[in-house]
Amino acid sequence: MSDSSRGKKPLVADRRYSKKAAAKKKPAGKTKRRKATRTPRRGGIVGFFRFVIGWVLRLIWKIVWRTGVLVAIVLGLLVGYNYTSLPPVEKLLDGRARGSVTLLDRDGAVFAWRGDQYGGAVTADSVSPHLKNAVIATEDKRFYRHFGVSPRGIASAVRINLSEGRGPLSGHGGSTITQQTAKLLCLGREFDPAEWKSEKEYVADCRRGSVQRKAEEAIYALAMELKYSKNEILSIYLNRAYFGGGAYGAEAATQRYFGKPANAANPAEAAMLAGLLTAPSALAPTSDIERSQARAATVLRLMREQGYISAAQEQTFQDNPATLSEAAEKRAGGYFADWVMSDAPEFFTTTTADVVIRTTLDQRLQEAAEAGVKKVFDEKVRPGSKAQAAVVVMSADGAVRAMVGGRKTKVSGAFNRAVQAKRQTGSAFKPFVYAAALDLGYSPLDTVVDEPYCLNIPGSGEWCPRNYTNRFSGPVTVAEALRESLNIPAVKISEAVGRDLVRQVAAAFGLDSDLAAGPALALGASESTLLNMTGAYAGILNGGSAVKPYGLVELRMAGDDAPLMEATGGIQERVIQQQAAQQLVWMMEKVVSEGTGARAQFGGWQIAGKTGTTQAARDAWFVGFTADYVAGVWMGYDDNTPLTGVTGGGLPAEIWREVMIGVHDGLAPQPLPMMGPSGPSGEVLYDEGRPPPISGQGGAQNILNQVLNDIFGGGGGGGGGAPAPSGADR
Template sequence: MMRFLAWMFSIASIGAIFGLGAMAALVWHYGRDLPDYDALKSYQPATISRVYDRDGAIMAEYLTERRVFAPIDEVPDLVKNAFIAAEDRNFYEHAGFDALGIVGAVVDYARGGRLRGASTITQQVMKNFLLTNERSFERKFKEIILATRLEQVLTKDQILELYLNEIYLGARAYGVAAAADNYFGKALENLTPAEAAYLAALPKAPSNLHPVRDHDIAVARRGYVLDQMLRAGFLTQAEFEEADAAPLATVLDGSVEPELPPVPPRDYFSEEIRRQLVGQFGEEAVEGGGLTIRATLDPELQRAAGDALRARLVKWDKERQGWRGPLTRIEPAALTGDDGAPSEDAWREALAATRAPGDIPGWRPAVVLKVGDTTARIGIQGVPEDADGHYIGVGDAGWAKPELERGGVGRAPRKPADIFAVGDVIMVAGETEDGSEIRDVPGDALVDAGLARWSLRQIPELQGAFMAMDPVTGRVLAMQGGFSFETSVFNRATQAKRQPGSAFKPFVYAAALDNGYTPSTVILDAPISIDTGAAELWRPTNSSNRFYGPSPMRVGIEQSRNVMTVRLAQDVGMDLVAEYAERFGVYSDMPHHLSYALGAGETTLYQMVGAYAMFANGGWRVSPTLVDRVQDRWGETIFRQDDRLCPDCRQDWRSGELEPVLQPNSQLIMDPVTAFQLTSMMRGVVERGTATRLQSLGLPLAGKTGTTNEAKDAWFIGFTPNMVAGCFIGYDNPRPMGRGAFGGTLCAPVFEDFMEIAMKDRPKLDFPFPPHAVMAKIDRSTGRRLSDDASGAGVALEAFRLGEAPAVGEYSGGAVIEGRFDMFAGGDLPMRLEQDEPSSGPASGPASGGAPADGGGGGGQAPAPPSPSGGFGSGGLY
């Protein structure tokens, strides 16, 4: 017996040795080329980056995978226990793999059951991160080796954190935090046991456990997880019974109202933030880095900007453009049921399949179902059908005159068939009895909101942009880059390079005021011919085709006189004008052509508003910014726009002490007296010049209009001490906008509507008077100094630097003597000027022979204006 036992022990020992050797050989063989699991120590999964507006509300998300990273200490025990019970009950006991689980899986398979992997959570982490989904012994063995190694370098909680944040749970959700939001509209800490169990059921087959499509299977799998939680002691019997009986209600079937606010769709502001941050940090960091981005956007002002711009574009389109037809068409057969009558299920499905913008407040897509003698029956997206259906009459679409091929519009429609056909997809808006649009009201609450009729709408061809910012901090408060982001993502505030026309003139005047000129300096407004080296002389004119003789500089900017601006630019030198334009950020490398003095170059609204902000703040450098701060996924600040130092900010503050003072780091790029003089002159644009409609605002307001040659671009940029805003309007492919299209008629109304809302709760500040300046009364027409007791409409109160104010009865830097114009400061201004720089081609400004109407050129493509007929430009006044 002893010899037999010894023999058996020897056999067992030899077998064990050979077994261990074989196992070691297998580990060596399969473990040679395994991935480096050390990378998991510092692994950071791709996580949603979120943008928050000024009020702390989410305004956008950037992502490649919908994942919100949840640190393990922020994951509730209920959620952790649900996944452990469903996937790996012995997670905290095993060393990476569960030997008993593997044996059990083999036994079940031998008995004819389904082959299951018996993978632990650690093994699943290794498979998800480093291996493939191949079902083979080799992959399973590698998985076990890697899992064992991983358990030696990471804690159990670290492994569980990787698992819960990486795993795919269906509905485009990666990780438990994103899944809780997608399915239940909740944060993790608010999940019920039934909801946590459903999430834990998903890893096995997320595509086959959809809560709506696979409802019964999903409920059964949820019941299994709840049972495992009960067996593991994670739930009491009462909790189990309550959770098992609960309905599977989710956001996806509409039976649950999300607790978390929905993320707004992308818009011009959030997309521009993304574009700028990608340029700074890279696409991977922005769309997968889990950044927290604090934007400068003021939601109320953003709504006001969008409403103001859209209202003006729609008004112009209705009055000038005519009806261009439906958005698209649906085959009439797709709208009806078996009986041939319109079927609500059919038309709703067909309408939902069309592409129509959903980001225009108050507007809804609709489809024409029937055309009658006086009305057309329509089906409206998101609006329940009532007993009689919904109708639109000719009176609610009377503006829809047909657009003619030769231009212009035809006669007004007389019957619905003149406008509509069955299957037309159109845009409509609900109106009250007084004609007001109904906005921000669900479709089933329109009647309670006072719905009286449906009115036809049309997306305008004319486009534009609007932007507002704080002139002191540079924070962009609102930016609307077009009529509708869903219709066109092109941001006309930052991406459209257009000619600013007379909106550029203040930079010419700024260069002059900083170099010896004053607001009362007299400049000759008379015909001039400029030899540019081209075949024809350039003869710029004013918009009125009239010349007004010697006039003070103030009148030149108030009335937007082209000839005065050209003379001024020639006298101070285009090299100096270009230097100022570049200093203010209007251009990066401006050619020294005289046409650029009239705004013939191309720039963006973003750059122009930023440049005007430096007039408003007294000459301090400021740049527009869309972002205040960026934090990484751990809360560390990686970018802060305000980089001023505050040495006393870390000290304890006591009541009665002064608040800490930030050290200024801005650069003064302009004499404050010049900024005040220029602001005063541009206040005259509002009070007496090309933007007088803005006087109704009752604000200390300065600004400048701009309209380019043939009215292809219209501008207005205005400012108060605490707000600067600008508007641009024009076709994307520049072409004339028609009679009456000026900066003062198109853009000034947009500015007016916006400022009525923007300034209602802001202080009405006046522009501060700069030090080292004095005030003197000047004759507005002649520029001559008047006595201090002079009064009347012809008196202008002008600012001068100390020692520069003329004596009573004298002129500032010049005089009109016996009909001959003399400029003491700038020399004689002859009737013919020679351009120092010759033409360099078709985009060379004046060398092309034209003069921009209102200082600009044709807009968009060629910086120089076209050659005018008869050798005269159309000039510019507005």
């Protein structure tokens, strides 16, 4: 056996089969390995997921590129449609929904603008380069580099909104100047009264911030980028943008605030204008100059960061911020312009045409009124006080010459306390009680007893008025009762002549605002505006005829010579006889020359007036007149907080004096149209300017005494008193 195996090679695995069989096996092995690479079994779980992910990605890609192509086609069609609808640039510059209103003073000089002002077309090349740079730095620093929509800006805005706890599209919008221009154009939709009830609704619809609206704006912006150049888009924006104060467009704004054309704005002014774009009404310098300057400082910083100005320039203009020009300050118009606009027919103040209104305003008197209020508050009122004051100055025919509606005077659209605040009048109402009595034939020298006195009011119980001093004077003349502002005599006379008659006289003079029904009517428990109170006193000055205060003299369309409308106010029907009015003036003169209104005296002028202080000193009044002008002053807090140490004969009388000193500057003193009391035969017992004796006898004394005694009973003076009624006053 050993010999038989000698010389043979050992048996190995690859020799088990013949070469032919081995050849047949190898292809099978190779085929098996190729099949293994095509099944997930060889790669295990990792290979399976790779296969699935790859398949999903290929599917997504197929869907995305097909959808992208479809979206691109639709987007192209929409952009193309908007492109064809865009008009030439020139037709898009003036987009005002209504025209401007130019207000002229009594001498024909412009003092205010209202409505939508448009100073004329400007271009991106014609405005000051500082204004152009400020707008770009503030609103869209990549304006010249994007295609109308800025994905980076949108992403940044979404990030900021989310970080500040708002929705992704709430707050910062990331809109480019092109998109903002599209919004200003309302995507090409004009105001249609059939679709929108008002311009306000139209504007609100144009300013919507929904996702759909943002998409529409983006499409319109892309069309604008294709249709217009960058400078043309910026030109539309600079002409359409609202800069506050009624100014639409850069030219109107620079003229409105700085009294210069848009091509002359310096960096500080340009920064202020650009800063207004975020909140034009709230930031307008005519409303809050300090806030405007603070916003402008931020814009200057942005201009420096983007290389438009140097650090030294930034510091210079932050140290010297823009301010309203002197002409712009005077032409703010303030409360007077707002009142005239609210009093003018709505048709003329909302028309798309430009309107010119000539008014009764005297700018010299307006400055005097503002200066008088400021002087008293600066010198007599503690710093930080929130007390307010209002002033109205008018002629005897009701032509309003000046108006101050609050301590902050260079404003527009602010709360006007002279015409919007209805406050209790206190003893400033008493002249109308005496007007009713004098018109019935009573004399200023008739006697009434000032004594403790109560009335039983059905449903309310006993009501006992008392005097400001808590003392009683016994028998006093009617003239003395008014001079010392005694409450009990005023109530007694009101009850004697009849409350209804007192209400009729007061309402006829213009005090027709819910006059009190009870006996407190005589003490000024009713409310009135300062404008109406001043107008009522003007009726006394002009001889007893009612007056309707007015500020509009004539209204015409710009460019026309013939007025469309003329003054609607002035002297109306007679309320009391002229003799009664002149006797009342005589009595009211004693209030100032000898009584509670003594602080109102100035410069040798004869002055008639009346003080008024309501319960707890929530309101303090002084209303009075000379032969030339009537003026009313109200002082108090907006929230009805009681004044401290203030009565109508105090600070209001001092404000009145300071105002009227300025008003009468350069005028020679004139006598008041007053008449002293007459005796039974009609002869004048006392000359003008000479007070009657307190115990003097008048022609109608016996009649009045008999009426008062029949109603109230006689009585002497005494001390003590009862709780003060609403309107208790000095």
